[in-house]
Amino acid sequence: MAGHNKWSKVKRIKAVVDARKGKAFSRIAKEITLAARSGGGDRDMNPRLRTLLLKAREANMPADNVDRAIKKGTGELEGQQIEEMTYEGYGPGGIAIVVQAASDNKNRAASDVRSSFARNGGNLAGSGAVMFQFQHCGHFLVAKENADEDTLVELALEAGADDVKSSDEGFEILSPVTAYDRVSAALEAKGIKTESSEIAYLPTSTVPVTDVATARNFFKLQAALEELDDVQAVFSNEDIPEAIAEQAHAG
Structure with missing residues (x-):
């Protein structure tokens, strides 16, 4: 039941997020600001920022919002410290x-x-x-129809993931926090769409x-x-x- 519950929770959360686009944009903007502050505003030199920009694009976040968030992080725009x-x-x-x-x-x-x-x-x-009671890690869910298991396992492990689990609904990828951006970039480069992608606290x-x-x-x-x-x-x-x-x- 616990494995099934992960997919059920993602569906419920996505429904909530879709109903609150403004809040979703605000959350992503804060993450982008924090990433730009710690690693700079150049997406090619900041893997965390590059990953978040992919998330912003998937959420159809306006480009102006993204640019403002980056500039707040780099100090080009004034704002209170987050x-x-x-x-x-x-x-x-x-x-x-x-x-x-x-x-x-x-x-x-x-x-x-x-x-x-x-x-x-x-x-x-x-x-x-x-x-x-939680494991802090990178967490990805990939639907069965979006990836071949052998290809996904090889790709994820080469990018630094710890484990790839298979279930009736799809695949669950776990990675160290430090490897999250590498795994995300590898999936994106291969054109593999995720149902969920985040640095999470997963219950043990x-x-x-x-x-x-x-x-x-x-x-x-x-x-x-x-x-x-x-x-x-x-x-x-x-x-x-x-x-x-x-x-x-x-x-």
Whole structure:
């Protein structure tokens, strides 16, 4: 179920992102700004920036937005300094949650995240409280029809990936964080489209959710966190059967 759950979660998240294009552009812009600040604005010399520009293109992000984000990172445009933050907490049913944020106001971001947890049946925890239940890595999902297994495995491993797993729905590629951009570039060069591509916190253990009420309350907390302007991504270790998830969303 855990493997199937990854694909189900991606479908739900993509539906949310498609409905909130403005928020998606804001998230990518912050990532681009941070990448340009740390590695410069030349995409040929900055692999992380090059990968993010591919993500921006796939999201149909306007070129002006991209250029502004790069110039903010390189200092060509003035703007408040954006910082990255990571928060940990627990949701309904003891589900572990990692929240990644990027903000020009750390106090506001922390307050908003804390309030979202408190208002939706969860609680913000201290550093290290749940992180041990996650693996920080590059993560790619490729649909079966988009790649030949032997070709994909060889390509990914040569680019630095640790593992390629096969399932009925497709292939899951795991890589060290340091190899994420190389794997992404190798897939792009071969014309292999991904269903999902990110530096993620993947759960190493999961919390089974078998009742609709807990699932519904968790989804409310997840949505509240994802709505926050400063939040870039939310990772969690719930394992919710698709039938339970559908009932929770329907109610």
